[in-house]
Amino acid sequence: MSENTENPQDGKIIQINIEEQMKTAYIDYSMSVIVGRALPDVRDGLKPVHRRVLFGMNELGNNSNKPYKKSARIVGEVMGKFHPHGDSSIYDTIVRMAQPWSLRYMLVDGQGNFGSVDGDMPAAMRYTEIRLQKMAEAMLEDIDKETVDFSLNFDDTLEEPTVLPTRIPNLLINGASGIAVGMATNIMPHNLTEVVDGLIAYIDNRDITIEELIKHVKAPDFPTGGIIYGYEGVKQGFETGRGRVVVRGKINVETSKAGRERLVIYELPYQINKAALHQKIAQLADDKIIEGISEARDESDRDGMRLVIDLKREAIANVVINQLYKYSELQTSYGINNVALVKGRPRVLNLKEMLSEFVEFRHEVVVRRTRFELRKAEEKAHILQGYLIALDHLDEVIALIRSSRTPEEAKDGLMSRFELSEIQSKAILELRLQRLTGMERDKIKEEYEEVMKLIAYLKDVLSDEGLRFKIIKDELEDVKKRFGDERKTEIQYLASEMRMEDIIAEEDVVITISHLGYIKRTSAYDYRQQKRGGRGALGGKTREEDYIEHLFVASTHHTMLFFTEKGRCYWLKVYEIPEGEKSGKGRAIQNLINLPTDDKIRAIIDIKDLSDKDFISSHYIVLCTANGIIKKTLLEDFSRPRQNGVNAITVNEGDQLLEAKLTNGNSEIMMAIKSGRAIRFPENTVRDTGRGAIGVRGIEVDNDKDEVVGMICVNKEDATRTVLVVSEKGFGKRTDIEEYRITNRGGKGVKTINITEKTGSLIAILDVTEKDDLMITCKSGITIRMAVADIREAGRATQGVRLIRLDDTDEIAAVARLDEQEEEKLDVEGMEGEGSEQLRDDSSEDPGTAAAEASEDETPAE
Structure with a gap:
């Protein structure tokens, strides 16, 4: 048309x-x-x-x-x-x-x-x-x-x-x-400090790869914080200019005074409306899409964001959090599309291209600025040069100006007489008389010399590209110093993308689990050694009915196998356990693993690497129950972690799993019961069975009055180990393992400690060497560390020595062994000084009294 x-x-x-x-x-x-x-x-x-x-x-x-x-x-x-x-x-x-x-x-x-x-x-x-x-x-x-x-x-x-x-x-x-x-x-927005580091890395090496640049510019950094969930889309965005970034809000799990858990959202994904999110969460709760929420309210104030979600008593925090991420904008994805105008034309740019375009622009700015400053400096030098000529012929200049009828005539006279330019002549005519004094004349000379130095420097800048890029780097460093800050948005890698161990520093930590199921990891250096008989240091603030039940040392790269009293096994990386203060309560373990509320952790095994085929096919997990049942299963059966755990042993009605140990198949097993008896038999008398099996009888137990308190597995070749037993009231002793004769599995066993009203029932059995240390934790939360060498050896039938002084209402809750390496990790000299917690140590009593008491305590039973 x-x-x-x-x-x-x-x-x-x-x-x-x-x-x-x-x-x-x-x-x-x-x-x-x-x-x-x-x-x-x-x-x-x-x-x-x-x-x-x-x-x-x-x-x-x-x-x-x-x-x-x-x-x-x-x-x-x-x-x-x-x-x-x-x-x-x-x-x-x-x-x-x-x-x-x-x-x-x-x-x-x-x-x-x-x-x-x-x-x-x-x-x-x-x-x-x-x-x-x-x-x-x-x-x-x-x-x-x-x-x-x-x-x-x-x-x-x-x-x-x-x-x-x-x-x-x-x-x-x-x-x-x-x-x-x-x-x-x-x-996406990014962190200034990281971007400047990336620019400097690019200036230093123009052939730098995007893979190398990502080490500097790690990921987008949003003003509202949050967590970047998964890195593959971010990396794709850096490499191609197009990608996808998933951002989650940050949530804390708190426990109210009444013992109810609540979620506190304190950071949102970028560009998410808090009021709309609050309304959406309330709607999800009303529509029963998320079952565990009882109330959602906004407690934000000038101190920060605080969107509080109260949970129902039976709700599991971890499940509700995952549902919030799934159904609400608490998890949001953003499409990365790096389109910008380059020389007036739209282009899709990757990370390196964006950095190179900026560096090229800064180079152009520095060149143009230098040319401008050089021109201005040369103009100033030209005028100062005229001043100096006039000052050198001051009397003639004054005479010429006085004899001229008009300024124009004076200007022409100066130009012809002294070969000055028009600009110089005008400047001389406008010169104030005060600048003709001696001091001012010296200042003009100094100023001229300074300007000439500046001109020489600016010419060097224009002729030397390396110097120009040094200026760019110096200016970028200044920008970083003035405006740089820490990242606001965390990066959380998916398991499929990379090994978390690659970005988590390997260090040794003390892990504690309380009776009511609170777990935390603490730096190993927060604990230090005491002498036997001391009062101990506070190892964890707990509620009155709670106390520390498990305490051990592990590396952050290891995997923990948790065995529950109902016979289930769960997995957790040590670095996934929340870090806490030594005196802190920790986090409810149900928030970390999908543990039912009516089950609790009974045993923990520390495995260095579950992917080591040779190791998992040559080691076993030995399990024992309170009623004396024992079972052995190949470690390989526990090498494939599942989110909801697996069945480790079928536990009979009225029984519960008590202990789990890692063995090489050639150990000797000892089991001890509350009334003070112990049995010793070879591990090979227990055949290995699948995870779902019930197991066989290990020791005879009177189910009405008695129960198993512990199990140890000792290698036959290791003659340095002795058997340590500890009673509820703080008494204990070491006995040579050979004093316990080898018997058939399933027998009654022999006496291991003389139980009296003074000692209380048997509470723990451990295998130790003189190089080990002990961690003893009481139900009151008091923790004491002592060297095993300080506990003398005694016969099977003695009641032992006092290990820790207890209040009348207190009892020992758990005893953990720190082996030789762990001892080195925890033992730091000089911790008694500044910054360390004061210990209530009553070990300064008269040595003679202590020795007499020890002798009395070691009297054999009649």
């Missing part, structure tokens, strides 16, 4: 193809939107409206060290001079640049109501006030030194910059999002 168009000037009709006309007009429109509205420039990371707002504020002198100005004044200035669009678009831009939850690094310093993370609208522009942030000033620095090109504004009356000469890599640190015609952009 075509259309006849009449030209009103000459009356001619021009034939136009409508299809071509529409295509041309639409392309012109789309390019106008792409270049003039929706996409950021790769150099300063700004869209035209942002650039015009910052430039307009700078032109008004609305700097960070000056008083605030009304937002309406800035909007009017920008709209009238540079941005001929609606005032709301300009004010919306200003508001976003002043919101700490919108920009990772704010560019506008706002005073007044600028909205909230709940989606509240900001106050009208006539009420709010603004000024530039220091970071924005760094983006405008050197703008008056011809560092960037200027273009005419919309009515050709003023000039505006086409780009800001920024020192800040704004495109990466603040990101950008926009929808143009036929394309869109969505660039």
Whole structure:
């Protein structure tokens, strides 16, 4: 189709193809939107409206060290001079640049109501006030030194910059999002410190790979914090410019005074409305989509965000958290689409291209600034040179000026007499008389010498590329020092992406589990050694009915196998156990593994590497129950972790799993019961069975009165080990293992300690050497550490020596052995001094009294 168009000037009709006309007009429109509205420039990371707002504020002198100005004044200035669009678009831009939850690094310093993370609208522009942030000033620095090109504004009356000469890599640190015609952009914000490190790494090595750059620029860093869940999409975004990042909010699990658990959301994913999320969670609870929520309320205040979710008593926190991530915006994904204008054309950029474009731009700015400064320095030197010539011929100059009828005549006379330029002559004529004094003349000479040095330096900069890049690096380091900060967003790698062990430092930690199921890991250096008979140090603050039940040392890279009293086995990496203070209570274990509320941990085994085929096929797990049942299963059967655990042993009604040990198949097993008897038999008398088997009888137990208290597995070749037994009231002793004769499995056993009212029932049996240490934990929370060598050997039938002094109402809850390596890990000399917890040590009694008491305690039973 075509259309006849009449030209009103000459009356001619021009034939136009409508299809071509529409295509041309639409392309012109789309390019106008792409270049003039929706996409950021790769150099300063700004869209035209942002650039015009910052430039307009700078032109008004609305700097960070000056008083605030009304937002309406800035909007009017920008709209009238540079941005001929609606005032709301300009004010919306200003508001976003002043919101700490919108920009990772704010560019506008706002005073007044600028909205909230709940989606509240900001106050009208006539009420709010603004000024530039220091970071924005760094983006405008050197703008008056011809560092960037200027273009005419919309009515050709003023000039505006086409780009800001920024020192800040704004495109990466603040990101950008926009929808143009036929394309869109969505660039994530990043951490300034990391981006500067990446830029410096690129300057040092232009051939650096994206894989190497990712070590510096690790991932997006959102102003609202949160957790990046999974890294593959982030890596893809860095490599190709397109990817996907999944962000989760941060949740704490708290326990109320009444013992009820609650979830506290204290950080949200980027651009998520808190009020809308609160409403959504309440709706999910009302619709029974999430069962475990009893109430959700917003307790946020000026101290920070706090969205509280009370859980029902039977709810498991871990399950509710996963449901929140699944059904609400507490987990949100963002598409990475790094589209920016490069030399006026839209391009998809990977990480290295964005860094290289910025470095190239900074290089151009430094060159243009240096040329400008060189020109100004040379102009100044030229004038100073004229001053020096005039000062050298001062009397002649004064005479010439006095004899001239007009300034023009004087200027011409100076130019011809002393071969001066017009600029120099004018400057001499404008010279104040005070500068003719001796001191001022010396200053002019010094100033001239300084300017000549500056000129030489600026010429060196222009001739030496290496020097220019050193300047760029120095300026970037200064930016990092002034504005750099820590990451706000954590990175959580998926198991399928990489081994967490690669990013977790390997160290030894003390793991404690309380009777009511609270677990924590603590630095091994928080504990230190005491002498036998001391009162001990507080090892964990617990509720009155709670006490520390398990305590052992493990590496953060190891895997823990947890065996419950109902015969289930669960897995947990040591680094996944929350870190806590030595005196802290810890975290409920149900939040870490899917443990039913009516079950509890009974035994823990520390495995270095479950993927070591040779190890798992040559070692066994030996299990024993309170009723004296024993069972042996190959470790390989426990080498494939499952989220909901597996059955380790079938436990009969009225019985419960008590102990689990790792063996090599050639050990000797000893089991001890509460009434003071113990049995010793070879491990090979127990054949290995599958995980679901019941097991066989290990020791005869009177189920009504008695129960098994422990089991040890000792290698036949190890003659250094002795058997340690401890009673409830704090008595204990070591006995040579050979004093216990080998009997058939399932017998009654022999006496291992003389049980009296003074000693209380048998509580623990351990195999130890003289190089080991003991950790004894009481139900009151008191923990004491002592050397095994301090506990003397005694016969089977004695009641032993006092290991720890207990209050009348206190009892020993758990006894753990620290082997030789663990002893070295925990034993730190000099911990008695500053910063260490004071121990209530009563071991300063008269040595003779202690010896007498020990002798009395070791009297054999009748």
